[in-house]
Amino acid sequence: MLIADSTLIAGVGTGLALAITLPFYRRQRKLERATAESEAHALRYGLHEPVSLHPVVNPDECIGIGACVAACPEDDVLGLRNGQAKVVSPARCIGHGLCERACPVEAIQLVFGSEKRGVEIPRIKHNFESNVPGLYIVGELGGMGLIRNAFEQGRQCVEGIAKEGRGPKDALDLAIIGCGPAGLATALHSLHQGLRFVVLEKEDVGGTVRNYPRKKIVMTGPVTVPGFGKLVFKEIVKERLIGLWEDIVRRTGLRVNTGETVSDIVRGKDGCFTVTSSRGAYRARRVVLAIGRRGVPRKLGVPGEGLPKVIYSLREPEAYQKDRVLVVGGGDSAVEAALALADQPGNQVTMAYRGDRFSRIKPGNLSRIDNAVARRRVEVLWSTSVVEITPGDVLVKTTNGTGARLGNDLLAVFAGGELPTKFLERCGVQVDVKFGEP
């Protein structure tokens, strides 16, 4: 009887253990199979090389439960191979950091750049202060992209500054440079904290978001706006988001000096800053730099680039119709611009890209451009650069030396931006180049 009982108990125990572990192993096997496919895809499209921030797995610590894979909201950044987490498409990482937080044994970490490709990051402390006392850096300039991060950093930075108390009467508490999401959040929290501040923005409220292609779907998360409430949405069309931010500015009474470019920031002996702009000078106890990483668009450096038909951003694609268009570049911005221009009546759109395939672009963009190419709405010239621009055409050359002249009315260049390093250096901010560091 006793033997029968213990056999029964052992049987039930084994059954229970199997019931718990079998689905887990099935899931792991499925993940491993999917990873093999994703790896091949990443290699094919150059997504296996990181661009900036991306995760790195420590194989000595990883226990292979796949929590990081499940936590990542992006496509195929992580997978599972040989019972351990594997970084598959690091180029798709946009720095949510959810993988890092999901790992119970701290085996995964986000790092900037890679051994091969360094990334310039200004030196900042945990409270966003740079090596220049009183000069803070928030948003994408600090190395962390995404609208939600920008909002969160603006909040945290101002909360720290507000605790320091008031400065001299003849100086503002704060000068905020830039009014993209990071500057906007900094300004709204400053307003809420009752600080005396000025917001100087060289273009208009919204920063990089305002320059996204028309009708672009923006992915973001909930943020709390002081004096307005909580904004809860995961996806929103760019125009609606900009409209919402403009509404917030109106309703809160926030003053933004748009069209005002800051050229110099000098810290005086008393610790206050003189901020020089295109319209004047301001004295402020603290400065928050929220100028993003767009800097100045990278130029091609070829004859004829000064012609008015050469553009570096595309806000109104409908302004271009019945045109022979050449889009230069192979990133998301170039692809989105090419697609938007191809949607306009009568346009003939060609892309010229130095690479031999689209690497590091979002999966949605990849399928849309593949589709447009298959339907002959866009033609892509691979391994091709622009050599010369004239009013009526463009001279292009492939890497093997073949040249061609293309009839052209509009040249849209999306060759990335140069970090405003010189400006930062003038302000005394130290910039490090990170080669795979946390």
Ligand SMILES: Cc1cc2nc3c(=O)[nH]c(=O)nc-3n(C[C@H](O)[C@H](O)[C@H](O)COP(=O)(O)OP(=O)(O)OC[C@H]3O[C@@H](n4cnc5c(N)ncnc54)[C@H](O)[C@@H]3O)c2cc1C
């Ligand atoms: C094509 C594209 C798609 C994206 N999609 C998403 C997405 O779906 N979801 C998401 O979360 N993120 C997305 N991002 C990233 C997101 O846009 C950025 O992370 C975010 O805009 C960074 O905000 P920021 O305020 O730090 O900088 P920015 O938005 O770049 O704003 C900086 C501001 O500073 C101003 N400025 C610069 N220099 C000066 C100066 N000297 N004087 C005065 N003003 C100055 C600029 O005019 C600008 O308005 C995308 C980015 C791109 C390029």
